[in-house]
Amino acid sequence: MRVDAVTLFPGMIDSPLSESIVGRARAEGFLELGFSNPRDYAEDRHRTVDDKPYGGGTGMVMMAEPLYKAIRKVRKKNSFVILLTPKGRRFDQSLALALAKKKHLIFICGHYEGIDERVTPLADLELSIGDYVLTGGEPAAVAVIDAVTRLIPGVLKKGDATVNETFTGGLLEAPHYTRPGVWRGRKVPEALLSGNHKRIAEWRRERAEELTVKSRPDLAPAEKKKKKALK
Numbered sequence: 459m460r461v462d463a464v465t466l467f468p469g470m471i472d473s474p475l476s477e478s479i480v481g482r483a484r485a486e487g488f489l490e491l492g493f494s495n496p497r498d499y500a501e502d503r504h505r506t507v508d509d510k511p512y513g514g515g516t517g518m519v520m521m522a523e524p525l526y527k528a529i530r531k532v533r534k535k536n537s538f539v540i541l542l543t544p545k546g547r548r549f550d551q552s553l554a555l556a557l558a559k560k561k562h563l564i565f566i567c568g569h570y571e572g573i574d575e576r577v578t579p580l581a582d583l584e585l586s587i588g589d590y591v592l593t594g595g596e597p598a599a600v601a602v603i604d605a606v607t608r609l610i611p612g613v614l615k616k617g618d619a620t621v622n623e624t625f626t627g628g629l630l631e632a633p634h635y636t637r638p639g640v641w642r643g644r645k646v647p648e649a650l651l652s653g654n655h656k657r658i659a660e661w662r663r664e665r666a667e668e669l670t671v672k673s674r675p676d677l678a679p680a681e682k683k684k685k686k687a688l689k
């Protein structure tokens with residue numbers, strides 16, 4: 459997959475996505491990550507990319523033309539353009555799965571108070587990573603690119619690593635344990651040591667349902683919530 463980020467601060471994206479699994483995915487060619495900087499398309503000798511908002515108010519607004527040219531530089535026929543903004547649709551695992559099927563993603567990262575509204579029609583999707591305001595779209599782009607990259611076939615070594623995980627099955631994932639079997643007096647649950655695959659699967663399903671009802675009741679199936687309420 460090809461991903462381009464339109465950003466004034468490419469290092470904020472390039473650096474975190476050079477480590478760990480995504481760094482390896484880039485090295486192995488699963489993810490090709492490029493950058494397009496609006497400052498390269500500024501039209502004055504100060505390389506200005508922002509200006510005061512019409513109508514007054516605090517903060518600066520990113521100007522339309524440098525942004526437009528930076529997008530045009532990387533946009534192709536099959537590109538899917540995403541504008542990162544706290545006003546967008548909330549990102550989740552189902553969107554990550556849909557985006558992982560695209561050939562080319564372009565992320566537009568706003569900074570300052572936002573971008574000139576006339577640029578927004580260039581985006582296919584306005585996307586938020588949660589109900590809080592970041593200093594810019596870059597940390598949001600990192601989160602989305604990370605979540606999408608690990609879903610590209612071949613990036614995770616174990617083919618089924620994403621099948622049972624949190625959110626994919628609509629539930630949070632059951633807890634994990636590794637050696638030692640007893641750690642500072644705390645034992646690994648007996649079911650996991652049984653070697654009985656059916657029992658282990660049942661235990662995991664029950665813990666996943668319990669955890670979902672407790673931590674994310676909004677995700678829990680209705681009949682599980684009712685059961686909990688009757689207890």
Ligand code: ADE
Pocket residue numbers: 542543544585586587588589590591592593594595598
């Ligand atoms: N830019 C600033 N805050 C953001 C958020 N929560 N999601 C996406 N982009 C943002």
